[in-house]
Amino acid sequence: MKEITITTHKMASAHAAGWHIWGWEIPVYLFLGGLTAGILVLAAVMILRNKGKEYPVATNRVILLAPIFISFGMLALFLDLTHKLYVWRFYTSFQVTSVMSWGSWILLLVYPVNILMILATLEEGYPKLYGWIKEKSVSIGGGRLEGIFSSLISFSKRHIKLWAKIAIPVGVGLGIYTGILLSAFGARPIWNSAILGPLFLVSGISAGAALIVLMAKGAERQYFAKIDMMLIGSELFVLFLFFVGQLTASASQQEAIRLLIDKSIMAPVFWIFVVTIGLLLPAFFEWLETRGGEIPAWLPPSLVLFGGLALRFVLVKACCLWREMSIEQLL
Amino acid sequence: MAKEFSRREFIKIAGAGVGTLALGAGIGKVVYDALGNDAAADVITKTPTYCEMCTYQCAGWAYLKNGKPWKLVGNDIDEHSYGRFCTKGSAGFGVYNDSDRLKTPLIRKEERGKQVFKEATWDEAFEYIAKKLEHIKKTYGPESVALFSHGSGGKWFKQLLKAYGTSSFAAPSYANCRGPREEGYINTFGEPIDSPERTDMRNSRCVVLIGSHLGENTHSQQVNEFTTAIRNGATVIVADPRYSTAAGKAKHWLPIKPGTDIALLLAWIHVIINEELYDRDYVDRYTSGFEKLKAAVKNNTPEWAYPITSIKAEVIRETAREMAKNAPATILHPGRHNVWYGDDTQRVRAGAIINALLGSWGRKGGFFMPERAEVPAYPGPKPPKPKKSFKDTPTGKKFDLANLAISSGVCDATVHGVRNDHGTFYEGWFIYGSNLIKALPQREKTIKALRDLELVVVVDILPTEITGWADVVLPDTTYLERYDDLRQSPGRTPQIALRSPVLPPRYDSKPAWWIAKNLGEKMGLGKYFPWKDIEEYLEYRLKKAGSSLSEMKKLGVKNMERKDPLYISKGEDYKFPTDSKKIELYSDLLKDYGFDPVPVYTRHEEPPEGFYRLLYGRSPSHSFARTINNPILAQVNPENTVWVNAGIAKDWGLKNGEYVKLENQDGVISGKIKVKVTERIRPDCVYMVHGFGSEQKKLKRAYNKGADDQALMTRVKVDPIMGGQAIHGNFVTFKV
C-alpha cells in the first residue's frame, strides 16, 4: 500500500482561500471567445465571397453581436482576476511563451477588426439603425459630425475585403488560442493535448453557425444548418481524437481522461450535456429537418450553443476535480 | 458631403487613443505606488529570551519588525537547541497574539465548575485569595495547600507557598510523565536523567529507542543529535508497535507487541551476558551484582521472548550484537514519557542495566556527565518548616521512593469522605500552567477533588478546561512579556540563559513573579520577596556569577566553566552516588522495599475481542493541549487522527479520512476523530496524538477539534515503586 500524506496541512481543500484557481468565469469567457471567433470567421468568409444578397445575416448582421459577446467575455475574465487594479499590466509587455499574453493582445486586435467590419456592413445589415445614427449625428454635431461618420463608413466599405482578410486569421487565432490556453499546461494532464486548440476552434465556428441559424430565415438558414451539421461532425471527430490521444499518452493523462469517461460526476455531465444534447441531438434534428421533419426552428441551434458552453464548463470543471482528487489523496 | 478619410488620419486617431490610455495607466501606477508602499527601511530589534512553548527552555532571540512581532530564532551557542528552534518555538508569537487569552483576573460567581466569572481587579483577586488562605491556615494548617506547576513561572509560586508554610509541590510531569525514568536510573546509577537529557547521542554509533518517537517529539537538541548520529552512519534500532518517524530511520524496526518491552530487554541482557558481549573492564570496575543479574536472566532467552514479543529470536540476537559491536558509543535511550504499564520503573531500569553492561554511562556516545552553572541565590529569610508533608498522605506514605509529590496522590488526598480514617489532607490548590483535566487520567477523580476544595486558584495564559474550575483565575503573561529566573540547566557546558521581556504585557496580564510577590505582600509575606523588582533580583545574581543584566541582554546565553571532566576516563576510580558506590545491576535497595531487584517480565492485560489498545504520542507541531489554540500552529496541524491498521480498517469498513468515535472498555465515548488507515501500526493497537478534543468553547481554534484521548484513559495502573500513573492499559473499539 502506498501512503502519501501532506502532514502539515498545506491546504484545507483545493478551494481553500488562496488555492482557488478558476471558476465559472473562465468557461464563460472561453465560450464567448469561441463564439466571437466563429462569427468573425464566418462573416469574413461570406464577405469575401460576396454573399451579401444571398446570406444577409451571416454577411452583414451577425457581425454586430460579436463585440457584445467578446466584451461580456472580457468582463468575465476581469471578474476572475484577483489583482484587478493591475489589469492594465497585460498591455505593458508581451510574453512570447505565455498563451495568455498572446490572447490578451489578440483580443486587442479583435476590437478594431470587428468595428471596421461593422462599419462596413452597417448600411446593408441594419439600414434603420444606420439611418438613425446618421440623423442623430446631424442633430448632435451638425454637418461636421455627420461628415466624419460618413467618411468612416465609406472608408470601411472601401477596404472591406481587407478587413475580412485580416479577420480570418484573427478569428482563427482567437478560437484556437482559447484551446491552447488550456492545453499548454504540462501540469494538467487532462488538458495537455494539442487537439484542444482545434477542438475549441471547431466548436466556436459551430457556435457562430448556430447563432446565424437562429437569426436567419429561409435558404440562408438551411445553408448554415447544413454547415453546422458538418461542423458538428468534425467536432465529434476531433473529440474522438482527443480521447484517443489521451488514452494512448502518459499514465497521468490516461488516468485523468478517465474522469471524463467514467470516473467522476463530470463523465455523465459530459456525455449527456455536451455530446448528446449539445452535438448529437442538434445534428439529428437538423438532419430530420432536411428530411422534412417539423422541428421548432430555435431548438437545434440553441442546443448547439448550450453544448458549446457546456463543453468548456466540463473541461474546466474536470480539471478542478482532478486537482481536488489528487489533493484529497495527500491530505 | 463625406470627407475623404485618409488612412493616415485614421492611424493618427487610433494611435492617439491608445497613447492616452497608456499614459493614463502609467500615471495611475506612479500615483498608486506613491500612495502605497513606503521605501523606508524596517526597524528590526532582537531581545534575548528562552522559550516556553514546551518546558525544554531553548534560548533564543525574539525579533520585532517596526515594534511588531516578527520571528523567533534560536541562540547559536545554546546547547538546548544549537540555534535551531523547533516547530513550536518558532511559533511563539502565536500565543502572544492569541485573542482568546485570559485578559483580566476573574472571580467565580456561581458554583465551581459552572464557568461563571466576574472580572476583577488584581487587588480584589489578591484580597479574595489572601482571605481564603488565611482561613485555611487557621483551620487546617498551611500544609494543606498544594501547588501543581508546570513551567518557569512556577518557581515564584513555590517560593510564595513555601513562605506560607507548605512543601506539597506536585508536577504532573513526574508521576504522569518521566518519573519512572528518573527513579529507574537513580536506582541503577544513583543519578536521574534530568532534563535536558544527558544523552551523548551526537557521538553515538548505535541508538536504541524503546518507543521514544524522536522526530515526532522535537526537543530540538534531541532531534539535532539524533539526526547527527544518523548522518554519521549510526545504526538505529527501534522497538515500537508503530512505524514512527524514528522507526523510519532505523536499520532494525522491531514492531513489538505492546506491553512486552521488558521481555525484549531481558532477552537482550541475556544475550549480552551469555555471548560475553559486555564491556568486561567497565563491568568489573564499576558495577556490582553481575553474577546475581546473570542468574536472574538465566531463562530469559530470545526463544523465550519471541512468543511474548513477536520479535524473532535471531533478530533479538542480531540487534544485541549490533549494540555491543558499537559499544561504548551505544545508547539505549532512557525515553521521556514512561508511564505505560505500571512496571515502568523496572522497564527503564532494564534499559539502564543494558547501558551499564555496554559501558556507555559516562562514556563518549553514551551518557556524559552534566553540570549546571552555579549562581548564588538571592539572600532572604528561611521559609518555615512545615509540620507535615506529602509524605504523610496515604499516597505519599505508600511511595516512599518517589522523589516528588505525585499529582494523583494529591488528588486522592483531597477528596472528602473517600479516605477511610486518614481524613482529607488538602484544602487548597494552586495550579500554575497545568491543565489538570487533560494532564491527569481518570478525570472523574480530579473533578471530585476540585469540588471538595476550599480554594482553587489557577494561573494560566489561556482559558482551558481547568480554568473553568477555579475560584480565582489570574492571567499570566506569555514568556515573551516578562523576565523570569535565570535558566541554569544541566548540560555539557554549564550555561546561564536570560529571559527578558520582548513586549509589554497584553491586556491586564501580569508576570508570575509580580503575581507571587504582590500576593505575598497582601498575605503579609513580603519579606520573603526582599527585592524591589525582578531586575534587581537578576542583577544581583548575575553580578555574583561574574556577569550582569546588560551583558546577558547582549549575549542571551553565557557559557561557564566546567569543574569536572565530561566523561569517565579509562581506568578512573569513579564513585557512583549509590549505596555501594557502584552501578547496581542488582538492587538491594529495591529488594529491601519488597520490589524485584532485577526487572522481571509480567504479562499485562490484553484487549478483548474487537478492542484495540489505545496508544498515544506527540505531534511535532504541538506541545499537547498547550498549543492547539496557537493561531500559527493551528494552521499547521488543526486536528488529530486515529491510526488504524489497514487490515483492521478493512474489517470494519473504515475509509481513510472518515470520522469515527472511539469507545473504551468502560463505555466512555470520545468525540469524532478522523481515521488514518495505515500499514504503519500493528493490528492490535490504535494510535492518536494527545492534546486535542478541547471542550473549552472559549478556545476558538481548539474547541472540538479532533478527539481527546485522555478522556478514554479511565483505567490507570499505578507503579508500585514511585506511584507513576500508567495509562497504556486502555482499550477502544470503533463506534462508526
Place this chain on the structure above:
Amino acid sequence: MKLTKKKYAMVIDTKTCVGCGACVVACKTENEVPEGRHRDWIVEEVSGTFPNLQMEIRSERCNHCSNAPCVHACPTGASHYKKGTENLVLVDENKCTGCKACMAACPYEARFTVPEGYTSKCTFCSHRIEKKEQPACSTVCPAQAIYFGDLNNPMSAVSRLLRKRKFKTLLPEVGTKANVYYLV
C-alpha cells in the same frame, strides 16, 4: 569579465529530515505568510505492507525550476527569474494581475494567492540571500537536513553533496528541471 549567473538550489536530506515542520513555521514567520497559506509543507511517503515498510519524508516548496512553467505561462512577466540568477523565480506583485495562469501551470501546487490578490510562493528567502544569509528553513532545521547554495559554484555545499550522494527531484517527467534535490 562575464559573471556567471547563480543557479540557486536546495538539497534536502530525506535520511535526516524528520518532518517536524519547523521549516514551515520559520518560513511563515520570516516571510509573514498570510493565514491559511503555506510556502512549504511536509510530505510523508510510505510504501510496503506491515511490517516491511519504508518511509521517505520530504520538506517541499517551490522548486525554482530552470524550465519553470509558471514563468513561461505568466502573461505580464510578473513571474520572472531574478536578475543575476538562472532560476530564482520571483513574483513582482506590481505586475501581477491575479490571472492565476501560473497557479494552473505549476505541477507542484506551490503557488497561492494572497488576500491582496497577487500570487505568492517560496522565494528561497531572496531578501536573506541578498544579505549573505541562508533561507529561513535551512537556518532553522533542527535536523540540519536543508542545504542551500549555488550549483554553478562547484565547491559549494550543494554541489559537493550532489556529487557524493544519490538524489532525485520531483516530477521529472514534466520537464520542469526542478532545483530542489532530495538526497535518498
